[in-house]
Amino acid sequence: MxxxxxxxxxxxxxxxxxxxLLVSGLNEAFVRLLAIRSKFLWAYLRDTMDGADEKAGSWLPAGVLDVFKALPFVRDPRPRHNALPAPAQPAPVPETGAGDSMINLLYERVREIDHAKRGRTSIADIPPARFAVAVMELATARDGDVEGFLGRLHQIGSPLYGPLKGVWESAQRDLERFTKGVETWFDGEMQRLSMLYRRYVKWVVAVLAAVVTLLxxxxxxxxxxxxxxxxxxxxxxxxxxxxxxxxxxxxxxxxxxxxxxxxxxxxxxxxxxxxxxxxxxxxxxxxxxxxxxxxxxxxxxxxxxxxxxxxxxxxxxxxxxxxxxxxxxxxxxxxxxxxxxx
Incomplete structure (x- = not known):
C-alpha cells in the first residue's frame, strides 16, 4: 500500500x-535575449553615479510595471561597447556636470572584461574588488588627491559623493582602508540589487508559470x-x-x-x-x-x-x-x- x-x-x-525547469528555461531565455541583468546593473550604476535623468527620471524605476516597460524595450542604460583596452592613465572627473560622465569613466576602467551585444556592453556583474580599484584609479587620476576627487563629485552633483564621503571619513583618510571600505560598500549594494532583481523576476516567473500551466x-x-x-x-x-x-x-x-x-x-x-x-x-x-x-x-x-x-x-x-x-x-x-x- x-x-x-x-x-x-x-x-x-x-x-x-x-x-x-521549463518555466526557468523560458525565463532565462528572455533574460539573455533582452540582456535584462546587464540593463538592471547599469541602470542602478547610472542612478548611483550620474543621478536620475532630468527628462525621464530614474534609470531604475521603482514600480514593477515601469521596470518591465522601460528596461527591456524603452530605455537602454548600458554604455556603448568599446573594444579598445582601457588607457593606462584614466581621464579625470570633469569639474562641471557633463551628463553621463561618471558612468563612461567607470566603463573605461572595467571594459577589459566586456564583449559586445548589439553594440552595447554585456557586463552584468562587476566584482566589488574591481569596482574599488576603478574608483581608486579615478580618485588618483589628478594629483592623487581623494579629497579633490570627492570635491569634483560634489561639484557635478553625483549621488556617489555621499557614500564615498562617508567611507572616506570612516577610513580616517587612509587610502588602503578607503579602498577596502569602497569594496565592502559596493558588495552590500550588489546584494541589495540582487534582492531587488529577484523580486522583479518573481513576477515574470508567476506569469510564465500561468502560461505553461494553461498551454x-x-x-x-x-x-x-x-x-x-x-x-x-x-x-x-x-x-x-x-x-x-x-x-x-x-x-x-x-x-x-x-x-x-x-x-x-x-x-x-x-x-x-x-x-x-x-x-x-x-x-x-x-x-x-x-x-x-x-x-x-x-x-x-x-x-x-x-x-x-x-x-x-x-x-x-x-x-x-x-x-x-x-x-x-x-x-x-x-x-x-x-x-x-x-
Missing part, C-alpha cells in the same frame, strides 16, 4: 520538476488520479500473471474488447505523464513505425481550459510551479535518497 503513495508522490514531483492544460488533480489508475492497472496485469485465467475477465473489461496483449502493451508504454502532455495545445506523437508527428489540439485544449471542473487542478499545478525547480529537485532527492555532491 505504501508503494502506491510513493509512486504517486514521485509522479507528481517529477512532473512539477519538469514543468518548473499544457496540466490538471494536477486529474494527473494524480491517472497515476493511481495506472498503478491499479499494473496490479491487475500482475494478478493475471499470478492467478491465471480466472483473473482474465477484469483485464478484458478494461481493454473493452480489444486484443488484451496490444491493450496492455499500449497502456504500459504510455505513462500518465505522457497522457497528460497529449492534452497540450500542441502535442507530439511517436508511432511504432514512421516519423513523429505534431498535432494541433486547439478544440480539445479549449474545452479543457474552459471547463470549471479543471480549474482547481490548474490552480494546484500553478502553485506548485511557483515553488521553482530547486524546491522540487530537493523533494525528489529526499524521496529517492539521491545525495547531492559536495
Amino acid at each position: 505504501l508503494s502506491i503513495y510513493v509512486d504517486l508522490a514521485l509522479g507528481l514531483v517529477v512532473s512539477f520538476l519538469l514543468l518548473s 499544457f492544460s496540466m490538471d494536477g488533480l486529474e494527473y494524480a488520479k491517472t497515476l493511481l489508475r495506472d498503478n491499479a492497472f499494473r496490479a491487475s496485469v500482475t494478478a493475471v500473471a499470478d492467478a491465471g485465467p480466472e483473473a482474465y475477465a477484469e483485464l478484458r473489461a478494461r481493454c473493452a474488447g480489444e486484443d488484451p496483449m496490444a491493450c496492455v502493451t499500449e497502456t504500459l508504454s504510455t505513462p500518465a505523464l505522457v497522457e497528460m502532455m497529449d492534452q497540450a495545445l500542441v502535442s507530439l506523437s511517436i508511432p511504432e513505425q514512421g516519423e513523429p508527428s505534431v498535432h494541433w489540439n486547439g478544440g480539445a485544449w479549449w474545452d479543457r481550459v474552459s471547463t470549471p471542473s479543471h480549474w482547481p487542478g490548474f490552480l494546484l499545478t500553478y502553485v506548485a510551479l511557483l515553488f521553482g525547480a530547486p524546491f522540487w529537485w530537493d523533494v525528489l532527492r529526499r524521496i529517492t535518497g539521491i545525495r547531492a555532491r559536495r
Whole structure:
C-alpha cells in the first residue's frame, strides 16, 4: 500500500520538476535575449553615479510595471561597447556636470572584461574588488588627491559623493582602508540589487508559470488520479500473471474488447505523464513505425481550459510551479535518497 503513495508522490514531483525547469528555461531565455541583468546593473550604476535623468527620471524605476516597460524595450542604460583596452592613465572627473560622465569613466576602467551585444556592453556583474580599484584609479587620476576627487563629485552633483564621503571619513583618510571600505560598500549594494532583481523576476516567473500551466492544460488533480489508475492497472496485469485465467475477465473489461496483449502493451508504454502532455495545445506523437508527428489540439485544449471542473487542478499545478525547480529537485532527492555532491 505504501508503494502506491510513493509512486504517486514521485509522479507528481517529477512532473512539477519538469514543468518548473521549463518555466526557468523560458525565463532565462528572455533574460539573455533582452540582456535584462546587464540593463538592471547599469541602470542602478547610472542612478548611483550620474543621478536620475532630468527628462525621464530614474534609470531604475521603482514600480514593477515601469521596470518591465522601460528596461527591456524603452530605455537602454548600458554604455556603448568599446573594444579598445582601457588607457593606462584614466581621464579625470570633469569639474562641471557633463551628463553621463561618471558612468563612461567607470566603463573605461572595467571594459577589459566586456564583449559586445548589439553594440552595447554585456557586463552584468562587476566584482566589488574591481569596482574599488576603478574608483581608486579615478580618485588618483589628478594629483592623487581623494579629497579633490570627492570635491569634483560634489561639484557635478553625483549621488556617489555621499557614500564615498562617508567611507572616506570612516577610513580616517587612509587610502588602503578607503579602498577596502569602497569594496565592502559596493558588495552590500550588489546584494541589495540582487534582492531587488529577484523580486522583479518573481513576477515574470508567476506569469510564465500561468502560461505553461494553461498551454499544457496540466490538471494536477486529474494527473494524480491517472497515476493511481495506472498503478491499479499494473496490479491487475500482475494478478493475471499470478492467478491465471480466472483473473482474465477484469483485464478484458478494461481493454473493452480489444486484443488484451496490444491493450496492455499500449497502456504500459504510455505513462500518465505522457497522457497528460497529449492534452497540450500542441502535442507530439511517436508511432511504432514512421516519423513523429505534431498535432494541433486547439478544440480539445479549449474545452479543457474552459471547463470549471479543471480549474482547481490548474490552480494546484500553478502553485506548485511557483515553488521553482530547486524546491522540487530537493523533494525528489529526499524521496529517492539521491545525495547531492559536495
